[in-house]
Amino acid sequence: MSWPPSASPTSSEVQLARQADDPWYIAYQDESTQWCSQRMDLEEKVANLGDELARKNLMIFELKRIVEEEKKNSELIRKEKLRVETDLAVFDQVVENLEHELQVMGEGKSRFIWAVLLGVIPVLAVMWFW
Secondary structure, three states: OOOOOOOOOOHHHHHHHHHHHOHHHHHHHHHHHHHHHHHHHHHHHHHHHHHHHHHHHHHHHHHHHHHHHHHHHHHHHHHHHHHHHHHHHHHHHHHHHHHHHHHHHOHHHHHHHHHHHHHHHHHHHHHHHO
């Protein structure tokens, strides 16, 4: 680096000129720039990983909520199934009792029992679906 004859360089300018020509200093600057760039890349990756972790945590909480809701629903379904099975058992018993009564009472009273049976079964069916 050459200086104009009228101006004399300051010591910092001389130092900068030497550094600009020094291959070790140039290599240091390049490496420093690379390190800085790599650090910024790593910081960005860490931030992205944090965002991804937060999204996955939200998904986990949502899945846990869904599982709990499904457990409650399956318990309600199980209870309803038991109730329906009990109702069906009662209906079967009523029909069996009526059939037995028909056999015992004979033909004369069978018409009356059939009328009762035809009246009771729809009522029981309505109650069951209610």
